[in-house]
Amino acid sequence: MMDEEKNRTAVNTEEPDAAVSTDNAGTAVNTEETGTAGKLNKDAAPEEKPAASSEKTERRLSGKARLAHQNAPQSDQEGQRPEQETPQVHLGTPEETEARKQWFSGLPAGMLSYVIIIAAVLIGVFAVSFITGHWKYHGYRVIYTKTQEDTVSADYCSVEDSILRYGTDGASLMDRNGEILWDVSYSMSEPDVALRGRTIAIYDTAGSDIVICDKTGQIGTASANRPVVKAEVSSSGNVAAIEEDSANAYIEYYALNGKQIAEIKTSLDNPGYPLDLALSEDGNLIAVSYLSVSGGQQQTSVRIYSFGSAGQSQMDNQIGEFDYTGKIIPELDYLEGSDLLAFSDDGFTLFSGSTVPKEGKTVTVTGDIRSAFCDEAHIGLITEADEGYTLHVYNADGRQSLEKDFDYSYQTMDYTDGEVTLYNNSAFCVYSLSGVLKFDGSYKGSVSFIFSLGRHRYGVVREGGMDLIQLG
Numbered sequence: 001m002m003d004e005e006k007n008r009t010a011v012n013t014e015e016p017d018a019a020v021s022t023d024n025a026g027t028a029v030n031t032e033e034t035g036t037a038g039k040l041n042k043d044a045a046p047e048e049k050p051a052a053s054s055e056k057t058e059r060r061l062s063g064k065a066r067l068a069h070q071n072a073p074q075s076d077q078e079g080q081r082p083e084q085e086t087p088q089v090h091l092g093t094p095e096e097t098e099a100r101k102q103w104f105s106g107l108p109a110g111m112l113s114y115v116i117i118i119a120a121v122l123i124g125v126f127a128v129s130f131i132t133g134h135w136k137y138h139g140y141r142v143i144y145t146k147t148q149e150d151t152v153s154a155d156y157c158s159v160e161d162s163i164l165r166y167g168t169d170g171a172s173l174m175d176r177n178g179e180i181l182w183d184v185s186y187s188m189s190e191p192d193v194a195l196r197g198r199t200i201a202i203y204d205t206a207g208s209d210i211v212i213c214d215k216t217g218q219i220g221t222a223s224a225n226r227p228v229v230k231a232e233v234s235s236s237g238n239v240a241a242i243e244e245d246s247a248n249a250y251i252e253y254y255a256l257n258g259k260q261i262a263e264i265k266t267s268l269d270n271p272g273y274p275l276d277l278a279l280s281e282d283g284n285l286i287a288v289s290y291l292s293v294s295g296g297q298q299q300t301s302v303r304i305y306s307f308g309s310a311g312q313s314q315m316d317n318q319i320g321e322f323d324y325t326g327k328i329i330p331e332l333d334y335l336e337g338s339d340l341l342a343f344s345d346d347g348f349t350l351f352s353g354s355t356v357p358k359e360g361k362t363v364t365v366t367g368d369i370r371s372a373f374c375d376e377a378h379i380g381l382i383t384e385a386d387e388g389y390t391l392h393v394y395n396a397d398g399r400q401s402l403e404k405d406f407d408y409s410y411q412t413m414d415y416t417d418g419e420v421t422l423y424n425n426s427a428f429c430v431y432s433l434s435g436v437l438k439f440d441g442s443y444k445g446s447v448s449f450i451f452s453l454g455r456h457r458y459g460v461v462r463e464g465g466m467d468l469i470q471l472g
Helices: 094-106 109-134
Strands: 140-147 154-159 162-167 170-174 180-185 191-196 199-204 209-214 217-223 228-233 239-244 249-254 260-266 273-279 285-294 297-306 318-325 331-334 340-344 347-352 358-364 369-374 378-384 389-395 400-406 412-416 419-423 427-432 437-442 447-454 457-462 465-471
Touching: 154 191, 154 447, 154 457, 162 191, 170 209, 180 209, 180 217, 191 228, 199 228, 199 239, 209 228, 209 239, 228 273, 239 273, 249 273, 249 285, 285 331, 285 340, 297 340, 340 369, 347 378, 369 412, 412 447, 419 447, 427 447
Parallel strands: 273 331
Antiparallel strands: 140 465, 154 162, 162 170, 170 180, 191 199, 199 209, 209 217, 228 239, 239 249, 249 260, 273 285, 285 297, 297 318, 331 340, 340 347, 347 358, 369 378, 378 389, 389 400, 412 419, 419 427, 427 437, 447 457, 457 465
16 A cells, blocks of 8 residues: 555553543634545655655535425405415325225234334434534544653554554554553564554564564464565455565565465566555455566556465466556555455556456546545545645445545545544644545644544644544
């Protein structure tokens, strides 16, 4: 995926005397009714390789109403109000009306009550969903604060509704209330993480160690054969990695117990330098985007490998290859099952199929892509426009659901659970996928990065500590 721009911070996990503080209320800027949304900053191809760069890894609904006017008939007598026709409500023929009465009267009393209850529940769910989606917040409260002594040795991210803190000497997982669920010790020079639901792979981008965890703690380890450039993890804990030495790059695949499943050697000539890889949730499919130069032109090859039955009889387990001249594809993501998303420098392409992959819809946008994001049901792009940016949101099949211009000076984006958080070092805003500006406010201190924990709770890593806040 296009790498999100991160600012690293270290946190002393020692809690202050008051675990929950509601006195530290944030000051929010007035919410605007027609704000806009969205982003994920992405960076792609490494330096001194074939040049490729981008920055790694909603829908406003508008409607029109028409009101028809009819001229009232003129009265025969001046000053007298004309008679108005009583609107007639047609419920069908008398026979149809009688049939409906008999149908309802024929229902058992319990069945009729059941139908009424189901209808009421559905109406309630719709009402809550509508209100939640359009609700706007005007401030926040600090639930708790973790102090820190330095600002470079630890990073944070959300793992479902929990907070992962990882640094050079270990990692810890905290719940929403700041209680530590587990600690894992290791020694890494430059740790990074890959997530798949509740499964976590922590790997050293300057070394070969890989630590695999879930919400219960450490569940496996692997030792890479070379320094790891990028890694992805499946829900079962298998890890696929791009590794490189001074001469070549390799695609390595490891099981949860650390055993090597497969190795694919690559070179700049054939098939190219691996920009990104994606691992399906079940671990059966790996997709890799390779960049090469031929005839003075950059070209990208997307290759798909199967480690299930479909790839057993194929060379290097390869079951699909798609080549693009003059195009760079810096990020790949598996959405659901075998559905693959390839972000390019001018849009995205969809693929599907676990036996014989096929190319699906391609979407092209104008303007340089600043940010991109996705989940199982949505695909989003933020492009640069003449004034500000344009947010494009699509369904998982490539149908567009939103195109919205906005002007917000942001540095980084986080996307979680249908909400886009844009932030800079002193403020942040939150948009729904329907384009509703749910919050727009300043924040105390210098913000390093912000991540969503769902239910309108956010972790804010700032100079001097990390705050867990809730919008209100």
